[in-house]
Amino acid sequence: MQFPYAAAIIIMLSIFTVLLINVSVNFRRSIKSDIQRGIRNKEFYAYYQPIVNSKNGHWLGAELLVRWLHPKHGVISPAEFIHTAESTGLINTITLQLLERAAYEKTQIQAENNDLYISINVTASMIINSRYVTELICIISKYPSLQHNVVFEFTERETFSPTELVELKLGMQRLREVGIKWALDDFGTGYAGLSTLQSLRFDILKIDRTFVASSVTDAVTHSILDNIAEMGHTLHCTMVAEGVETAEQAEYVDDLGIEASQGYFYAKPMPFDDYLSGICKPASASHSEAVETNTTTAHQQAIK
Ligand code: C2E
Ligand code: CA
Ligand code: CA
DSSP states (O other): OOHHHHHHHHHHHHHHHHHHHHHHHHHHHHHHHHHHHHHHTTOEEEEEEEEEETTTOOEEEEEEEEEEEETTTEEEOGGGTHHHHHHTTHHHHHHHHHHHHHHHHHHHHHHHOTTOEEEEEOOHHHHHOHHHHHHHHHHHHHOGGGSSSEEEEEESOSOOOHHHHHHHHHHHHHHHTTTOEEEEEEETSSOOOHHHHHHHTOSEEEEOHHHHHTTTTOHHHHHHHHHHHHHHHHTTOEEEEOOOOSHHHHHHHHHTTOOEEOSTTTOOOBOHHHHHHHHTSOOOGGGOSSOOOOSOOHHHHHHO
């Protein structure tokens, strides 16, 4: 008796599922073509978020975070498009455009302070691909401003086959030869083992913000952060704590010997012009009470 009802429900559910898949495929297709249009019109640019000396809050450099100035929707954050950009490989073209724009911006930064570095997000897949490495090297060779104090960062979330790992090491080495330093992003959240990390020879480890966020309230995370900091020292890397939001976290990070910090406590990501005008200003009162150090920091030494 209930069979016709059950059959009708199953048919309706199937139609609904097919429709949903269709909507999602069309949505992804339309974002993809919108990104392609955005690339053609050079709508992607970077916000700058200062990376500071954990002891005194002085700016050491900045991470470049992509934004999309969309003609209809205004400024769009990476959360809205980065997944599609990465899965379609379009992120590689965006990165090349950002790097070229960064060359001009870095020249202006250098005119104010020659010691500040810029840190650019790349994907490991881009560095595995020798064609893209060649394109990156071409841009770097064209602009003297990109030939020092430039860091590339990628996350350890992507997994690699042994062959890809060899290609990745090769790509990193080729870029090292034109002056690029390497940072491992979101350290602690990925799958890379100690031996992989050692073989990739990162200069900087960026400790993921989840460990920083709960480090002062939760005893387990507290000790995880201790261990991560310890591991960073063992790997002879300088460290950046990401997502520092409170004075308490800032103090704790400094106590662990983590040389550099990034987070809303110090500064949010901002348009380039704001970053440039901020370079000339002294560190804000909230974090300027700590020890003054005018000498070059270990973190700056590592990047040079
Ligand atoms: P990420 O590389 O880990 O960058 C840090 C993110 O954390 C940024 O988000 C930044 O705005 C945010 N953040 C910084 N300080 C704090 C803090 O104190 N508290 C909190 N809650 N968040 C903080 P954003 O700009 O939305 O970027 C999100 C992600 O998008 C980045 O995470 C990165 O994975 C990706 N992304 C951004 N720009 C690029 C790019 O040019 N290329 C690639 N491949 N990925 C990018
Ligand atoms: Ca990053
Ligand atoms: Ca990160």
